[in-house]
Amino acid sequence: MTKYAEIIDGKVVTISFDPKTGWPAVHDSVFPGDTDNGDGTFSRPPARPKHTLETAKALIVEYAAAFEDHITGSVSIGEKLSWATKEAAARAQTAGTADADHLALLQAEAAQTGETVDELSAKILSNATAWQQITGSVAGLRRSTFRALEAEADPVKYRAILETALAKADALAVSLGLEPMAWET
Numbered sequence: 001m002t003k004y005a006e007i008i009d010g011k012v013v014t015i016s017f018d019p020k021t022g023w024p025a026v027h028d029s030v031f032p033g034d035t036d037n038g039d040g041t042f043s044r045p046p047a048r049p050k051h052t053l054e055t056a057k058a059l060i061v062e063y064a065a066a067f068e069d070h071i072t073g074s075v076s077i078g079e080k081l082s083w084a085t086k087e088a089a090a091r092a093q094t095a096g097t098a099d100a101d102h103l104a105l106l107q108a109e110a111a112q113t114g115e116t117v118d119e120l121s122a123k124i125l126s127n128a129t130a131w132q133q134i135t136g137s138v139a140g141l142r143r144s145t146f147r148a149l150e151a152e153a154d155p156v157k158y159r160a161i162l163e164t165a166l167a168k169a170d171a172l173a174v175s176l177g178l179e180p181m182a183w184e185t
Contacts, residue, residue: 003028010036049155056149056158060165063183064142067169070181071134087128090121134176141168 004023006014012034016023026042034042051059072080086109089102098106103117110120145165149158170180 003030005030007036010038012036012042047156049158051158051162052155053149053158056155056162057146059162060142060145060149063162063166063169064138067138067173067181068135070173070178071176083128083131086124090124090128093117093121094125134172137172138169141165141172 001017002019002025004016004019004021005012005026006016006021006023012026012030012032014023015026015030015032019025030042031044033045035045036042069075086105089098089105092098092102093106106117106120110117113120115123142165145161148161148164152158152161166181166183170183173180
């Protein structure tokens with residue numbers, strides 16, 4: 001089916017498939033917004049960036065937080081904020097230097113889980129080591145993505161930089177035995 005284009009001031013405004021419009025017939029690859037070059041060819045408008053540097057950076061921060069949530073599952077922010085305190089208590093317990101506050105924290109959780117304080121401490125330290133490696137990777141990925149975004153002069157290319165970062169995050173998730181995320185860029 002032949003396409004016909006209404007062209008105003010050198011720009012394709014409308015496309016029709018009705019030959020009665022009186023508009024010139026154009027190739028199938030001509031679309032509204034294209035420029036008529038005057039020689040029977042048309043040019044696509046330049047690509048418009050989807051993101052500014054600021055919005056691209058904000059997205060990678062948002063993605064990093066979503067990725068951490070993907071790894072930890074349904075853990076409240078309050079519990080996450082307690083992890084450093086629990087790690088310190090577990091390290092003190094393992095070293096034999098736990099004070100009353102350390103013991104109270106560990107005993108309260110152990111009473112709920114049915115573990116001994118030493119079993120709980122070992123689990124906390126194992127999780128802390130894994131979490132530090134994960135957060136180190138996520139922070140490194142965020143920082144390297146920031147650097148790549150800041151070094152790129154063409155905002156149209158920000159999307160590709162974000163997609164590369166998300167692919168790296170998905171590879172990390174898979175290496176941890178998790179499903180890749182359903183990212184949107």
